[in-house]
Amino acid sequence: MHSSTSSPxxxxxxxxxxxxxxxxxxxxxxxVAVAVDRYRSLRALIGAAVHxxxxxxxxxxxxxALAGEGCCFDVxxxxxxxxxxxxxxxPDQLLYSNPVKSRHDIACAYxxxxxxxxxxxxxxxxxxxxxxPGSEVLCRMLTSGDGSDWPLSRKFGCAATECAxxxxxxxxxxxxxxxxxxxxxxQQRRPDAWAExxxxxxxxxxxxxxxxLQPWLLDLGGGFPADLEExxxxxxxxxxxxxxxxxxxxxxxxxxxxxxxxxxxxxDAGTLVATVVAVLDRGGTRWVYLDAGVFTGLxxxxxxxxxxxxxxxxxxxxxxxxxxxxxxxxxxxxxQRNPVLLTLALAEGDLVELHACGAYTxxxxxxxxxxxxxxxxxxxx
Amino acid sequence: MHSSTSSPxxxxxxxxxxxxxxxxxxxxxxxVAVAVDRYRSLRALIGAAVHxxxxxxxxxxxxxALAGEGCCFDVxxxxxxxxxxxxxxxPDQLLYSNPVKSRHDIACAYxxxxxxxxxxxxxxxxxxxxxxPGSEVLCRMLTSGDGSDWPLSRKFGCAATECAxxxxxxxxxxxxxxxxxxxxxxQQRRPDAWAExxxxxxxxxxxxxxxxLQPWLLDLGGGFPADLEExxxxxxxxxxxxxxxxxxxxxxxxxxxxxxxxxxxxxDAGTLVATVVAVLDRGGTRWVYLDAGVFTGLxxxxxxxxxxxxxxxxxxxxxxxxxxxxxxxxxxxxxQRNPVLLTLALAEGDLVELHACGAYTxxxxxxxxxxxxxxxxxxxx
Numbered sequence: 001m002h003s004s005t006s007s008p009x010x011x012x013x014x015x016x017x018x019x020x021x022x023x024x025x026x027x028x029x030x031x032v033a034v035a036v037d038r039y040r041s042l043r044a045l046i047g048a049a050v051h052x053x054x055x056x057x058x059x060x061x062x063x064x065a066l067a068g069e070g071c072c073f074d075v076x077x078x079x080x081x082x083x084x085x086x087x088x089x090x091p092d093q094l095l096y097s098n099p100v101k102s103r104h105d106i107a108c109a110y111x112x113x114x115x116x117x118x119x120x121x122x123x124x125x126x127x128x129x130x131x132x133p134g135s136e137v138l139c140r141m142l143t144s145g146d147g148s149d150w151p152l153s154r155k156f157g158c159a160a161t162e163c164a165x166x167x168x169x170x171x172x173x174x175x176x177x178x179x180x181x182x183x184x185x186x187q188q189r190r191p192d193a194w195a196e197x198x199x200x201x202x203x204x205x206x207x208x209x210x211x212x213l214q215p216w217l218l219d220l221g222g223g224f225p226a227d228l229e230e231x232x233x234x235x236x237x238x239x240x241x242x243x244x245x246x247x248x249x250x251x252x253x254x255x256x257x258x259x260x261x262x263x264x265x266x267x268d269a270g271t272l273v274a275t276v277v278a279v280l281d282r283g284g285t286r287w288v289y290l291d292a293g294v295f296t297g298l299x300x301x302x303x304x305x306x307x308x309x310x311x312x313x314x315x316x317x318x319x320x321x322x323x324x325x326x327x328x329x330x331x332x333x334x335x336q337r338n339p340v341l342l343t344l345a346l347a348e349g350d351l352v353e354l355h356a357c358g359a360y361t362x363x364x365x366x367x368x369x370x371x372x373x374x375x376x377x378x379x380x381x
Numbered sequence: 382m383h384s385s386t387s388s389p390x391x392x393x394x395x396x397x398x399x400x401x402x403x404x405x406x407x408x409x410x411x412x413v414a415v416a417v418d419r420y421r422s423l424r425a426l427i428g429a430a431v432h433x434x435x436x437x438x439x440x441x442x443x444x445x446a447l448a449g450e451g452c453c454f455d456v457x458x459x460x461x462x463x464x465x466x467x468x469x470x471x472p473d474q475l476l477y478s479n480p481v482k483s484r485h486d487i488a489c490a491y492x493x494x495x496x497x498x499x500x501x502x503x504x505x506x507x508x509x510x511x512x513x514p515g516s517e518v519l520c521r522m523l524t525s526g527d528g529s530d531w532p533l534s535r536k537f538g539c540a541a542t543e544c545a546x547x548x549x550x551x552x553x554x555x556x557x558x559x560x561x562x563x564x565x566x567x568q569q570r571r572p573d574a575w576a577e578x579x580x581x582x583x584x585x586x587x588x589x590x591x592x593x594l595q596p597w598l599l600d601l602g603g604g605f606p607a608d609l610e611e612x613x614x615x616x617x618x619x620x621x622x623x624x625x626x627x628x629x630x631x632x633x634x635x636x637x638x639x640x641x642x643x644x645x646x647x648x649d650a651g652t653l654v655a656t657v658v659a660v661l662d663r664g665g666t667r668w669v670y671l672d673a674g675v676f677t678g679l680x681x682x683x684x685x686x687x688x689x690x691x692x693x694x695x696x697x698x699x700x701x702x703x704x705x706x707x708x709x710x711x712x713x714x715x716x717q718r719n720p721v722l723l724t725l726a727l728a729e730g731d732l733v734e735l736h737a738c739g740a741y742t743x744x745x746x747x748x749x750x751x752x753x754x755x756x757x758x759x760x761x762x
Binding site (some may be wrong): 054078081097102121123156282285287289291327329332336367370 | 458462478481483656660661663664666668670705707710713714729743750751753754755
């Protein structure tokens with residue numbers, strides 16, 4: 001869905017610098033090598049199989065590079081299944097993690113060879129049993145999402161007390177109860193956020209063992225952070241905290257582990273490059289109008305949930321600024337409650353870079369609202 | 382940007398009914414004749430030239446039908462200019478209403494023959510004077526947005542006290558100061574919302590007359606309502622209130638008038654048709670999962686700003702339900718704070734129709750987040 005060039009020219013930014021040709025803004029500059037490197041770090045962290053969450057950024061070159069490293073994939077629709085398979089993944093490397101899906105979509109995934117599905121209700125178990133017979137199922141357990149910048153609603157997950165019942169029902173319908181899945185919320189800042197759900201999952205495993213079932217898989221979800229404005233503890237602290245929680249709960253009988261990072265793999269690999277359209281004083285507040293905004297990829301700035309680090313190549317003292325996108329929609333405004341700090345010398349035509357933008361930008365872009373094209377990707381290297 | 386079929390089969394909805402072939406859901410069923418009819422009503426309301434706001438729904442068949450009726454257009458980007466011209470409009474029927482735009486975009490519009498631009502700052506006046514010399518300019522004045530379901534931020538508009546200064550500066554740079562523009566906020570429920578800005582615009586006109594300028598155009602913006610959940614006063618009340626305010630302010634020297642309806646023309650012409658994927662109990666709350674959601678067109682449900690009327694063909698007693706979309710994003714939830722009332726018999730596979738969805742749905746759809754395709758349009762007739 002995203003266009004790309006194979007070898008874009010590097011940027012020469014800032015005024016007064018001799019400029020080489022540069023891509024038309026706005027665009028996402030994506031460095032696939034950074035994502036691969038991040039994949040390797042996450043792979044080493046706790047020995048879990050890494051299923052990259054395709055929804056974060058489905059660029060085919062990214063999926064191909066990750067598949068080439070042996071990365072597995074977390075998918076949520078037939079189109080994502082197709083993308084992962086086209087990138088070179090095997091069906092047994094795919095985990096279909098959407099807990100509520102249409103029969104049609106389950107059947108498509110099954111036809112493509114997918115045999116591992118997440119469920120969170122008896123109704124979903126019946127659907128999977130009907131159209132994907134014999135498959136493995138993980139039951140998604142509700143968590144609080146505390147400590148996350150993009151917390152979870154009640155949309156997915158059942159209470160821990162229901163998990164064993166749902167997985168027993170799955171076994172009764174010929175499915176294979178693989179284990180438990182949970183998600184602590186995206187951009188999770190608390191390394192200890194996994195401890196409580198791991199303990200709860202341990203309880204579910206014990207219940208299943210007690211009725212003669214043999215779960216073997218624990219899906220620790222995503223939530224691994226990107227390098228946003230407020231920072232986060234080092235990744236190693238996450239690994240240590242999760243490892244300690246696993247030791248406490250499972251001792252020597254640790255299940256096979258899966259993690260589903262999306263932002264944690266690709267966010268830091270992308271930089272959104274935009275151009276200043278205007279700098280205006282609005283009743284004493286400085287407004288910086290960019291050629292990118294809420295409708296061209298920056299949806300996660302709504303409610304100021306995600307605060308990107310922002311840099312320019314123009315120096316000098318800084319001051320607060322509200323950012324606005326290019327559309328004539330009054331909702332196309334970023335950080336009005338808590339303005340960002342940008343150099344006071346910023347002017348029309350200058351470039352602005354938003355960092356850690358590789359996840360949830362190109363894929364959240366509209367089809368072209370107000371005639372402004374979807375956010376393009378330009379690959380580095 | 383939107384696909385369509387020339388003659389889709391009509392729907393046969395509900396269980397137990399012999400079904401004819403029906404389009405795959407989700408889609409927007411768009412009846413262009415309804416939009417044309419609404420255009421005629423708005424045209425007759427106060428004798429204003431109607432500039433349909435292309436951003437609300439840029440479907441080429443819709444633009445073509447409106448252009449065929451003599452409708453003018455409100456555009457905000459070179460791509461929207463191209464769409465309106467391709468639909469058969471003349472350049473002098475286009476009003477470029479985006480108050481903050483890049484030099485590149487102004488130059489493109491000028492090259493396409495556009496000669497009427499909205500500005501709201503001295504910086505913008507200088508840009509327009511530089512790349513669209515001799516053009517007419519309207520100055521956008523800030524309003525409160527009170528009474529609107531989708532209110533305006535401080536993104537656009539200057540204080541009434543600044544308008545005359547900006548328009549005088551425009552005249553000094555060789556532009557033609559046409560008059561004043563304002564916008565009372567989308568889905569405006571108060572017919573008297575126009576009175577205060579009309580009075581303020583009258584003050585600006587007087588200031589301009591005092592310095593020898595001759596403004597002739599007043600742009601009353603959009604805000605005309607669609608038939609959403611809470612209803613609205615009849616359109617005639619809007620006409621009467623605006624007419625009275627114009628008489629009070631301008632007496633017999635009424636300027637030429639423009640209105641810029643988007644939702645007011647096309648919202649009621651569209652119905653979003655979705656299929657129930659699952660009905661689940663989540664901690665005592667009924668959740669209805671649909672194959673359409675926030676990322677496939679229903680962005681305006683965020684913060685529950687816009688509440689669509691929702692019907693199904695399944696009868697019986699109703700009860701509250703939270704709606705959820707098909708993606709595995711936990712933000713893809715509609716009306717969690719104030720659930721909607723839907724029949725208790727609703728089940729997997731049933732159709733659900735969201736009414737007055739013709740505006741700000743297909744155009745707000747993502748490029749295909751999570752592998753779910755952008756909202757398609759199926760034309761009626």
